[in-house]
Amino acid sequence: MQKQESINVLGGVLAPCSRDPLTGFFRDGACNTCPEDQGSHTVCAVMTVEFLAYSKYVGNDLSTPRPEFNFPGLRAGDSWCLCAGRFLQAHDEGCAPKVHLEATHQRALDIVPLRILNQHAVQD
Numbered sequence: 625m626q627k628q629e630s631i632n633v634l635g636g637v638l639a640p641c642s643r644d645p646l647t648g649f650f651r652d653g654a655c656n657t658c659p660e661d662q663g664s665h666t667v668c669a670v671m672t673v674e675f676l677a678y679s680k681y682v683g684n685d686l687s688t689p690r691p692e693f694n695f696p697g698l699r700a701g702d703s704w705c706l707c708a709g710r711f712l713q714a715h716d717e718g719c720a721p722k723v724h725l726e727a728t729h730q731r732a733l734d735i736v737p738l739r740i741l742n743q744h745a746v747q748d
Contacts, residue, residue, distance in 0.1 A: 641668035668727035
């Protein structure tokens, strides 16, 4: 699988999202992507209790550890490369998490408008 260029939604170099827990489609700590990444795991989101409950409710339990997949389970405050479609769905439902724009891959813009990402941007 060939990674697409590591450019963020602001046009700069893609920053790391999280190494603990280790995230990303490639499990390289960044929201890098490629054509095989059908879910577009490109939005670097900061988990909240509300979002984790929502995600579990809609069928993607991110909070339960899955050791067989080397997945520790996420907690509020963890950063994670979230599927762009799930982020947009959570936005539409009023429970989207905050986003690190510098660590969100530009491919997210194929699904989520920049104005929506900006509404949820972490203020550093």
